[in-house]
Amino acid sequence: MSLFVEIILKIIIFILVLGVCAAASLFIGVADITLSDLLSGHPEAWSLVSISRIPRTMALLLAGAGMSISGVVMQQMTQNKFVAPTTAGTLEAAKMGLLAFMILLPSAGTLWKMLFAFAFTFGASIVFLTIVRKIRFRNVIFVPLVGLIFGGIIGSISTFFAVKLNIVQDTNAWMMGDFSGVLQGRYELIYLSLPATLLTYFYANKFTVIGMGEDFSKNLGLNYPAIMNIGLFCVSLTVSAVVITAGVIPFLGLIVPNVVSLLFGDNLKKTLPYVALCGSIFLLLCDILGRVAVYPYEIPIGVTVSILGAIIFLAFILWKK
């Protein structure tokens, strides 16, 4: 019983921290908004909050939770702690999908954009899993290396077309992870990641089992291919929704799950809430940092996350026992 209370307490603490970060995200920005403005019903303050600040904060929350959980699912599917959207070519594939959309159907709606990104991420994830299955000796570090090369190949194919159409700088600009363009009416697609995240939580126990290997899961009576497909679906949906709304956010799916697993273990049913919370908190902090560092200008979150993420990840692999 006391264990249960302890878990609840921990989660409450995390939620409190998240609440503080989210509140900070609502009130930090170029336009000055105070709590009293909101309470007194100041119309300008309210419209600013509802058009810009709330969408941005929601997008950060969802993207943080979604990308981190995608990382967990990919790590379970490949049984490798170093696999995540960054190291499996998933982000590059979403990029390629967007580029294909821009080239083939530039005037079609956002739904098509989403479909393109989704189809490309889904396809690339299947190819990556096929490749991983062929790797003879499953050296922990070798699998993500293959994934990075795979991503590089996808990237070079996209680059080829970008060069041909002379849109290299534009593509780079679209892809840079950045939440400053998140406004009401332009970010709602990111809510698609919510059902994917919930679905993952629903199947958490099955993903835990999948992490023990194909033979083992089949032995336990699990429908292995079906669960793998659900995982692929959730990851592709989340990643494409986030990339379309906010651009590429590297490292998140790599660091957060590893830190959580060091602290809380590997039982997904228990740890997934922590993963989601930590992901959101980390992303919010990075965004706030980007907003404050060169105030009144902004550093895109892609840069802050990359720098912090790369440093944490390097520390993680270099100091790991």
Add this chain to the structure above:
Amino acid sequence: MEKVTGDKAKLWIAAGALVAVIALYLFWQMGGSWQFALNLRYVKVLAILVVACCVAYSSVAFQTITHNRILTPSIMGFESVYLLIQTIVVFVYGDNTYRVLSDWGNFAISIIGMVGFAFLLYLLIYKRGKDNLYLLLLVGVVTGILFNSLSSFMQLLIDPNDFFIVQGKMFASFNKINRNLLGIASVIMLVTLYIGMRLARYLDVLALGRDQAINLGLNYNRMVQLFLALIAVLVSVSTALIGPITFLGLLVTNLTYELFRTYRHRALITACCLVTGITLLGGQFVMERLFNLSIPVSAIINFAGGLYFMYLLLRVRKI
């Protein structure tokens, strides 16, 4: 025995093919002012040969010491360092870049930056008593991602006109080779390659695997570090001279392994140099003369190399 003689014959054929491609490239549609055309063309041929030798040796040696056919040294972050340097220069100087920094200066800074980066990386891993090569690679790749994000951030802020200076550096091209640089690059390449070829027999031993190599009396870590140093120099020279061609190494080494059965590195590396030369010159010839395409040859090689490589990954049963 028969196989070895077969390889020897193939080597001669490859050498013949390379000479033929060079001749074709030099003399195709010369036109009236042949001196002018020849003067332009031979510089490109020389540059291609220098790059071919750098890429061939570094990729084969790298794949041997990592025991892997799907890796190439350029993924280790060299190209990210190069791009970061180029971006910073344009970011700081804008359209004054060419006036402030001579090609010489740029070449020197790039090489020092890349080699310095590699040695820092080696120090970081080996001083910590971790001799895991894959760890070294992963750290290199992650640092590369970090540098790439920094570059793309700066590239967003650069004026679109100035960005074309950076974009010109993002893709390897043989169309703007500086003759003076070609001289120094060839000298560095030849010296490194000479040392590398003298050490090639140690690669034969390293190819047997770490345990076997140690068993045969090789100072394994020392040897690997030595080859890593040679690789760093060669990759840096090639990248600083023409720009990044990430997947060329993958493409040509695997082509070489398909064509040649030998495990002796002296022959293998020679073969790979020839294959790389033929690929690059042939690609350049087709793009430049037959299709009149303005796309840099490196973008095409990355594209074709990438596709070929995906095919290779999916076709082979085990990696």
